[in-house]
Amino acid sequence: MAAGLRIARESYDIASVDRREVLRYLGYRDQRLSDELGERIDAVVGRCLLLARPRASIADYPVASVDAGEVRLDGCTLRLTGADIVGHLHDATRVALFAVTLGADIDRELRRLSLTDALEQVIFDAAATALVERAADAANARIRAYAADLGMFTSWRFSPGYGDLPLSVQTDFLAALDATRQLGITLTPSDLMVPTKSVTAVVGIHPDPQPGLEGSCSICSLAEFCTLRTTGRTCRG
């Protein structure tokens, strides 16, 4: 029985990305930035925001078992393998999986720029990377609020390819989220996601508060998307 399978499809209206973050992806280390280049970067970031359609598919699965090598879930075939993810989720009773994508228009624009303007391609790529991380923040915030409703707590998000959680879990990961149908995310034979500006991650849902959470809302990357705060609560209990 597919116990507890919950899938939500969401879209996010993200109006801005942090310029400093875009610059960081571009390797910026306080060089003098001409107005001309600065304006060009801003224009490209603006076009990225315009073309992106940030979407998420989110699912919640109970943890079936955690043993030395892998975490198994109820209701899907996904097995999260490796010592790192096992350590990360060792006391989680549920996990939320999510996939976010900015959509195919971003890849199309990257492709157009790869044929026409290498500089703008680099900038656009940085902007899209910053933006898809914001979309992941939004999905993560949604999961944190969901956990709070259950009286539970989340750990930080963990993506395939990070630590020793292999990219080869992506097939089952996307299937557990119905991500191809819900979001149009597909995999290449080398397990890369297309559209390329997509992120998958697992968030542990734990009975007890997790270390490593930000100390206050003011520095939390999820704050912009947090629905908990509007209810007067915070995820810190």
Added chain:
Amino acid sequence: MASTASPISTTTPFGHDACRTLRIKDEHLARVLDGSDHLLFDGAMGTQLQERGLAAGEIPELLCLTNPEEITEIHASYVAAGSEAITTNTFGANRTKLGDAATVDEIFSAAIACARKAGARYVAADIGPTGALLQPMGTLSFDDAYDLFAEQVVAATKAGADLFIIETMADLAEAKAALLAVKENSDLPAFVTMTFDEDGRTFLGTTPEVAAVTLSALGANALGINCSLGPADVAPLISRMLPWASCPVMAQANAGLPHVHEGRTLYSISPKEYCAAVQTMLDAGVTVVGGCCGTSPAFIEGERILLRGRIATGRQLRRHLTTTSAQQLVSLAPGQVGVIGERINPTGKKRLKEALRSGNHDYVMGEAIDQAKSGAQVLDVNAGLPEIDEWATLVRLTQELQGVTTLPLQIDSSDPVAIEAAVRAYPGKPIINSCNGKRESLDAVLPIARHYGCCIVGLTLDEDGIPTTAEGRLAVARKIVAAADALGIPRQDVIIDCLAMAASTDQEAPRAILDGIRLVKQELDGVRTVLGVSNISFGLPFRPLVNATFLAAAFSAGLDLAIVNPMNDRLMDVVNSWRVLSGEDESAQRYVSTYAGRTDTPAASSKPAAISYDTSSPDGIAATLSSISGTLHDIATAMGKGSVTTSGTDAPKDDGQPSPEAAGDTPEGQVRDLVLAGRKDPVPDAVRLILADTDGSHDSMYVINEVLIPALDEVGARFEKGTFFLPQLMASAEAAKAGFNVLRESASTDDVPSKGTIALATVKGDIHDIGKNIVRMLLENYGYDVIDMGRDVDPQAFTDVVVEHHIELAGLSALMTTTVPAMAQTIELLHEQAPWCKVIVGGAVLNPEYAEMVGADYYAKDANESARIAGEVLG
């Protein structure tokens, strides 16, 4: 299992598939296919299976083998509710998804048996997406997708299916591959549905109109929408398909949006609400219905009641001339005119020839973008150069152009093999340019147009040459149209070209052409016309004027499509003003917004302040020089040496480097400063000024070796030190490129020697190309020729290019640990087959040790380093 009723053959009144004799199971299905009767499909399979405990990620198709009773039971519940067509449980049953679990044959055979056993009147073999994205955005080739589908089609036909339902397609190219697989491997009807997002496009940007035009041209026997959304949201999208679909239209919506209630995924809409929305779709002209995710037999039951005794609603089809790309529909109602951009044709174009020969298509892409900006609605693509492989080049250009423009393409070739290769994988309905009245041409090209659902240009020439009279042209046109009619090509897809001939050699010709257009439009009902206008002025001075006058006359005679250079304002002025006179531009809105405030000044002065460098007379040079000095003054001012200062401008003195004394005061210094500042726009004029040096010592080599390369070296040094970051390095490279382009365009083109050729690629399996593109940009700006093979490049294909061009330096990029083995494999092949070639590698996951391990000769930590290595290897 074989069909029980005796199959009948029919051609639908929609006129489809004269080429393919369909096997249609019974009279009812024949009526369904001609649009005069309804057909009720079934509802969700996946939702039912999940309710019965199927885990996400399990292969549901395997249940056909392991648990056939359960599958049959679900089918039977739909049959009992009234479903006539039962969709087999084979959505993902392709070779790659099934893996070793079962064969495609086994699954289709078992799945069709389940549907048959459940009592299905029609067994609809289900074909879903491959699960992989097609090139160019993904890595699956069109041919490989086709092969996956063809295997399914053969299996299903053999196992006794009655029809195909290709569904949940988001990619028009993939839908086309699947539909072709059915057409070429089966005689059964094919229904095709795509899935759309809230914004009315598929995930890959296809609109309902584009899907309807393209799929019906390709010969889908029914088309429509499934999945996606609830029926109320599907209804407006379906209504956008209805006027364009020359076959029945079908809708299988979801039961609203999924939500969660007490741990279960539920859908928001009741059967009653669902049927109310279906009713509106039936009233609009939809004739095939059913359900998708979240629907159950209760929904089908409701639809059955709706259909009971109902007469199919007729609908009005638009007989427009239509052509599509995957994202864009161009449609011309009778009386509307369209512009086809002519620039991508090497005839008489030196730079284009060079680009096609070298395989460096940047210039072609630029031409496409410029034409689109200037108002072209379709782009002609011609790769006819005797010394290149036209077939391969046309296919590659067709694919690359889709990366930079959404305009539909006109595939222009006299070689039917090249035409077929280009249109087969094209995700849309292209125009084929051309066939002519010769029997041989009609026999070779028209079937291609028919099979792939293309518009076809027919040239009015035949075995006897080009007729001199209008009547002669009409006679050839009649022959072409009769042949097209016989194949079932719709009249509005046939476009006759009456062939413009030079007025300077035969002043009767213009009249004959114009009368020819008039006669063709009069005598051949529904047929359209096209004309390459510029031939008319051959041999005359100031040709654009003659072209413009003739174009206006041709529009008046009934011309539908003009093949012109859209960058020529005079011609576009004719087009824009004609659209007012013909009433196409309603209330002259577009005209007014474009031309309001414009006065009748010579074209040159209404242009932005571009400087033309006129060397034809001493006066010209003097005038040019004086205007350049004015510009240089502006440059100096903008760079902060005058009164206007921009904060933090990267003038060379900013980092404390001593600048040459002359910087900023001489043209050389200006160029250097501009390159360092990364400001490309003023560079061409400054370079021209250096070249204009009257003692003649300042040739291209001087500019390259004494100005551009030293400036780039300085940029590289600053990047090394961290004074510049990547975008600054690239902006400088761009500025230098603007300078190189001037040298290339100048009269002394042949004097610009290449410093050597370098081949680049991102390795097989890897789709990250940014790093490689940066390297390419830098290398080009150091004066190297670069053959960029793109991303996800096959090791042997890359090696072949290295061997063919005897390339001495190759660069490979890999961004993923998983693709490093492909890099090693490519290097191994290179060492075997091209032992003279040195290899540089780079990319996020590489380091010097890794590079050595994969057998590379050099490791470049960044783009700058690869330019240095190129200097070492090639000089």
